Amino acid sequence: MAHHDLAIVGTGSGNMIVDDRFDGLDVAHVEATRFGGTCLNVGCIPTKMLAYTAEVAETVRAASSYGVDARIERIRWSDIRDRVFARLDPIGDEGRDYRRDHGTVYDGTARFTGPRAMTVDLADGGTAEFTADRIVLAVGGRPVVPPPVADSGVPFHTSDTIMRIDELPDHLAIIGGGYIAAEFAHVFGGLGCEVTIVESADTLLGGMDETVVERFTDAARERFTVHTGRTVEKVTGGGGDVRLHLDDGTEVRADRLLVAAGRRPNSDRLDLDHAGVDTDDAGRVVVDVHGRTTADGVWALGDISTPHPVKHVANHEAEVVGHNLAHPDELREVDHGFVPAAVFTTPQIGTVGRTEQQCRDEGLEFRVGFHEYADVAFGWAMEEQRGFCKVLVAPDGTLLGAHLLGPQASTMVQQLVQAMVLGVNAQRLADVQYWIHPALTEVLENALRDAVEDD
């Protein structure tokens, strides 16, 4: 049986760990599907390349409101898809080849057979067994498929497959109304498809700040057919005619179905009990602040273990675990303070820190600073009607949270993230810098002033 000094299972963020600090060690990587993980192959990057493309199409459609008459001649879906994947696929392939040249790569699915011992079901048949001094679990998560879909036998897509389809659907039905549903509704709606969303909660993007949720859900209702507070009881049909039977008797007919009803960690497929690795109630591998699991020599990072399943957090955790493997006597801690997020839709969303409802629920004293895009000059240039910035500020000026909806929200929120991380209070942030006039950032300046200036 092979023995390695270090084995890394999963090549998304896991592939970031090994560099020249590990020269001289025998290192193995194990990957069940495409090298490079979710973000590169089926997640953040292709979705954002498509989201931007959809924005280009929307800009053309909206051009006449600025006095520029334009129309879309044709949407060349196969060219759009191929632009994305012709760029991304070679990156994963090169990553795999590099690792092969510098160590061992197992193309297959690994699970534990004992403490720090694994077997790999190889993609091309057969199995391989290995032990390792140290093992890193970076196996991510996968889409959850609700039973009415899974049991129906009706073909469906998840985020893993929908981006590589051959033809755009006329009508896409989406189950779920979270991040993934919102971004794909934007992509396919922007490219001209009819979109219907079925979400079991009363709003889309539940869990975000209440004003974001309200305005985003309203915006989505204008662009798509949205059923909130509804569940799918049965799925029938097939091929290009999928029918969703909702609990209020509504039948949704579409030619494609996308399931975007949440993701779960892949911990249930690793036979963790053979290795002494514990999980929590949500199926996440339990780790300490250094990334160590409950089993000696086994580490974990990213979506398999984190409470924040976004790529910037997985990257940070990979950096910390990498450092800790290389420097076992100077362990670093993972920092989960002020984790921002963005939703790449129209309107865009950028968010960090507590929501207004969390501030209330925690009984905090706070002020709300609020400003509309429509009330700054660049908002006039853009004819922006819905966008806003909300900041939540404690009596001593500490920023508790910030939420933006509107153009460039994913970029603009970064300035507030920076202030929160560096401990710059709202008054100082508003006062000590010039705010470029008449840039969109005047929305931030005015929201901050609204929170800190006397009524």
Ligand SMILES: Cc1cc2nc3c(=O)[nH]c(=O)nc-3n(C[C@H](O)[C@H](O)[C@H](O)COP(=O)(O)OP(=O)(O)OC[C@H]3O[C@@H](n4cnc5c(N)ncnc54)[C@H](O)[C@@H]3O)c2cc1C
């Ligand atoms: C559609 C979509 C869009 C997203 N957009 C964003 C975004 O815009 N911004 C953002 O921050 N986050 C986004 N995310 C989330 C982000 O992609 C994840 O948080 C991140 O990729 C997790 O990285 P990871 O390294 O933990 O896992 P992954 O990147 O998922 O890597 C895990 C790897 O392990 C492999 N694997 C699984 N089980 C085994 C096994 N038993 N043996 C061997 N290999 C195995 C998998 O094949 C996979 O390659 C998005 C996710 C999705 C699905």
Ligand SMILES: NC(=O)c1ccc[n+]([C@@H]2O[C@H](COP(=O)([O-])OP(=O)(O)OC[C@H]3O[C@@H](n4cnc5c(N)ncnc54)[C@H](O)[C@@H]3O)[C@@H](O)[C@H]2O)c1
């Ligand atoms: N821009 C980004 O950062 C980005 C983009 C995509 C995904 N992600 C990550 O991926 C994770 C998973 O995304 P997601 O959108 O799949 O999950 P999610 O948890 O954000 O949303 C799932 C939604 O589906 C609904 N739902 C669940 N079961 C349902 C059912 N049977 N019928 C109808 N609705 C149902 C839930 O109420 C929820 O609103 C996100 O939490 C995020 O961490 C991030």
